[in-house]
Amino acid sequence: MRGLLLKDFCIFGKSAKFYILYLVGMAVLGLGMKNSSFIVGIVVMMLSILCISTFSYDDMARWPAYAAALPVSRSKVVLSKYVLGVGMPLLGGVVAFLITVGYSFIRPEDMANNALTAVLTACIGVIFNLILLPPTFKWGAEKSRIILYAAMAAIFAIALLAGKFAALEQLSLPQLPTGLWVGLIAAVMVGSTLISYGVSCRIYAKKEF
Secondary structure (H helix, E strand, O other): OHHHHHHHHHHHHHOHHHHHHHHHHHHHHHOOOOOOHHHHHHHHHHHHOHHHHHHHHHHHOOHHHHHHOOOOOHHHHHHHHHHHHHHHHHHHHHHHHHHHHHHHOOOOOOHHHHHHHHHHHHHHHHHHHHHHHHHHHHHOHHHHHHHHHHHHHHHHHHHHHHOOOHHHHOOOOOOOOHHHHHHHHHHHHHHHHHHHHHHHHHHHHHOOO
């Protein structure tokens, strides 16, 4: 599986200069903002979508048909994508938080809030990848993007409608210990990953090239 990951990182290497310039540009843009949350979200989501983008390169190179002839199980091919799908948003959270650490040398920063924003945004990035990976294995990267846009539109519509109901504004999360919240979120993330991975393995196992 290490070779599969190396292959995807070599793909990233071809666009490394663009990503670095983008991150630098976002970091500079963030200097003019009072709140770093927006920059944190942009950086995390940018790195999150890199996993799905590798499918487009694989399709152009006809990699799936070649991989099927290699002595590598299909479950490992799927697993390599899930390592990227989970790892890249987490890496994005770390990079985004380090950017805000740099800001702290120039202006006051609420580092606890920045860390929380980075963690929550990274979790959202992971969830998006967990949702998108099964349909991407089924139909490819291009069609899965349509699902992504539809999901984002649905979330925006729900948030917009929720804002119009005053009763929803009075709802609040139950007061639970921080450790319990962390445990619940971790359990949901692990469970979602296992379910998504299992679905993708079944899809990819039946796929013909």
